[in-house]
Amino acid sequence: xxxKDFLQLISANQGIIHKISKLYTNTxxxxxxxxxxxVFQLWRSMDNFRKEAKPGTFIYRISINTAITxxxxxxxxxxxxxxDQLPExxxxxxxxxxxxxxNALTAAIKKLEETDRAVMALLLEEMSYxxxxxxIGTSENNIAVKISRIKGRIxxxxxx
Amino acid sequence: MxxxxxxxxxxxxxxxxxxxxxxxxxxxxxxxxxxQLLVEIAAWIVIICxxxxxxxxxxxxxxxxxxxxxxxxxxxxxxxxxYLGARNLIQGxxxxxxxxxxxxxxxKFQWAAVCSRAVLMAAIITxxxxxxxxxxxxxxxxxxxxxxxxxxxxxxxxxxxxxIKKLTGIAAALTR
Numbered sequence: 491x492x493x494k495d496f497l498q499l500i501s502a503n504q505g506i507i508h509k510i511s512k513l514y515t516n517t518x519x520x521x522x523x524x525x526x527x528x529v530f531q532l533w534r535s536m537d538n539f540r541k542e543a544k545p546g547t548f549i550y551r552i553s554i555n556t557a558i559t560x561x562x563x564x565x566x567x568x569x570x571x572x573x574d575q576l577p578e579x580x581x582x583x584x585x586x587x588x589x590x591x592x593n594a595l596t597a598a599i600k601k602l603e604e605t606d607r608a609v610m611a612l613l614l615e616e617m618s619y620x621x622x623x624x625x626i627g628t629s630e631n632n633i634a635v636k637i638s639r640i641k642g643r644i645x646x647x648x649x650x
Numbered sequence: 651m652x653x654x655x656x657x658x659x660x661x662x663x664x665x666x667x668x669x670x671x672x673x674x675x676x677x678x679x680x681x682x683x684x685x686q687l688l689v690e691i692a693a694w695i696v697i698i699c700x701x702x703x704x705x706x707x708x709x710x711x712x713x714x715x716x717x718x719x720x721x722x723x724x725x726x727x728x729x730x731x732x733y734l735g736a737r738n739l740i741q742g743x744x745x746x747x748x749x750x751x752x753x754x755x756x757x758k759f760q761w762a763a764v765c766s767r768a769v770l771m772a773a774i775i776t777x778x779x780x781x782x783x784x785x786x787x788x789x790x791x792x793x794x795x796x797x798x799x800x801x802x803x804x805x806x807x808x809x810x811x812x813x814i815k816k817l818t819g820i821a822a823a824l825t826r
Binding site: 509526529534555591595603627632 | 660661662669740742749
């Protein structure tokens with residue numbers, strides 16, 4: 491793939507990379523570094539991109555892989571504060587903004603283990619259990635069990 | 651939750667910035683590693699160039715000189731190979747396979763790092779101790795230096811262990 495085509499592909503799908511960078515870092519500086527690392531790894535992996543695969547799936551796989559394996563200097567252990575209401579409950583009461591609710595969800599996902607964050611992000615992108623299993627490298631049954639466990643944990647975190 | 655996820659705002663990075671990110675020279679981590687390695691390699695090359703006169707290399711046998719130079723050359727070779735290896739994080743067709751493969755690679759790098767540093771230290775001690783009359787005072791000094799070198803080797807190994815252990819845990823958790 492030519493660099494120009496690659497940059498267009500990344501530009502069109504950069505939301506994915508920004509979301510993953512946000513889930514795996516705690517400071518804007520780290521987020522920016524991880525974003526760049528992911529773009530760099532995507533460029534180096536482009537030869538392995540199979541045309542039949544969806545670009546979004548490929549970008550998610552490389553982004554999560556990079557976020558987990560890259561050496562991160564944890565500049566702060568502090569995780570973002572998040573509101574203590576379930577988004578659905580917050581929507582009903584209408585007393586919090588959309589931004590606060592999305593931040594609350596992001597913060598709750600960041601409290602999960604790194605592997606569970608990956609599964610949750612893929613699920614929220616409306617990928618099927620089969621697609622998630624293929625990206626993770628495990629069985630659909632295993633993914634179903636994981637998702638059930640993660641959903642329970644997220645609810646607890648948002649209700650805490 | 652899916653609606654909130656889709657509604658979450660993300661920054662926008664323009665094409666020019668993306669283009670710069672593809673270049674290795676602007677990579678934040680690689681740039682730091684590269685700078686550190688270049689300083690270390692430059693220092694070692696200077697040592698190789700001046701040691702013969704500065705540290706009386708001409709008064710020692712050729713074999714001892716060779717051990718000293720090989721000690722530094724293999725350390726330079728290791729530094730370069732570790733830099734090239736650090737660039738590739740993606741090692742497989744799915745997350746689980748990739749992380750397992752990457753962890754295997756890190757284990758090899760861990761051994762290479764420890765062995766390379768041990769060979770370098772042994773070469774330095776051999777060179778400087780050759781021909782010395784070993785009395786008790788000198789023996790104690792050499793022992794202290796050897797212990798300090800040993801501690802450094804343990805610290806190098808432990809720093810690799812921490813990362814390997816973390817990735818091994820993640821690889822196991824992915825399929826659990």
